[in-house]
Amino acid sequence: MPTLYERLGGAPAVDTAVDIFYRKVLADNRINRFFDTVDMEAQAAKQKAFLTMVFGGPNSYTGKDMREGHKHLVAKGLNDSHVDAVLENLGATLKELGVSDADIKEVAALANSVRDDVLNR
């Protein structure tokens, strides 16, 4: 049986998803301040890594990495409501790509599994 990552279409699907997802979060006034940076390539690359992880693809992220990587954002006020907004945009992105509800749920569960690390608690 194909893995979630394979079902979603692997690396090319991640690239397509990043493009849609990044536009969504930049246009979302609830959270765009956390994503606004002059170095948009670096930001897009980070999102590629994030989406690869929540698609169940190959990654080496640890909880410690997640904590370190988001510390400065938590200091800027990052909380559950923002994580919820990110997940909402993620779900809408996948819906747009025609991903099944069951797979979207699985992605959301993977994303939720790092919530505490992201929020440093």
Next chain:
Amino acid sequence: MAILTLGETPIPIAEGQTVLAALLAAGVDAPYSCRAGLCHTCLHQVIEGTVPEASQAGLSDAQKAQGYFMPCVCVPKEPLKIVRAGDLHGEIEVRVAAIDRLSHNVIRLCLEPDRTFAYRPGQFIALRAPGEVIRTYSIASHPALDAFIELHVRVIPGGKMSGFIAERLARGDRLKISNPAGTCFYEGADPERPIVLAGAGTGLAPLWGIARDAIEQRHRGPIRLYHGARERSGLYLVDELQALADRHESFSYRPCVLSDSEPGAGDLAATVAGAETDPANTDFFLCGDADLVGRLKRELYLKGAKLQRLRADSFVPAA
């Protein structure tokens, strides 16, 4: 024996070890995050040797051409000399061949290197003046069209480098520059599609090089250059740009003066975003101060421009 060198420092690396692992083991404060070749945080540049193809997967053609690679997924098969991505390295002696004014506050500096100096129009170099003053400048010249390396220096009140250039530097003087860096150049642009070059102030320098490079490389789509300035006196190379537009039907030049009340005047970012109706199918080159470049990039991206087709160089003033 080390087969990995970071700048001038040999880094011990074991058989099968990644470059990132070797750097970290050697105590180098190398940034990294995903360790899977995805996030680009650990990006370095190879300046001698060839890196395995896998360590460049997902990078843009311009980045690959510059030797950018991801140390976290790079197990070298041959000796490598690397630097951190975007680090300006090397030292080339140059002689000041000409120095003149392009406008009341922009100086054109023409430099003749002591040895062959390969660069792409649109790249930048670090210029070193006596007293260890170092500033980066974009290259405005074209290696096949111009005899010298040409820089446009904005004269900043109290500026150490620009003050030195304006008041003390003379023809025949010697300076040092670094090797060129940066990926804001023509290669990788779609030859059939529009190219839009937008910059303010001396952000025109790299665009002047890139525009002529695109024409030189027989770009078939339209080439539109927007130059922004606060006051009309801030525009420069106006006659040259107009002449280029007269000679080449595909090239157009649009000055945008913020303080003007004439038609076509106004904010550069608003003008470009308003006039460019098909960002998804356009290659953009954006140069100037970081705030302007950031605003333009974001706006064009949200209007459908592709990130890989938004090349930019932000000018950050020295502290």
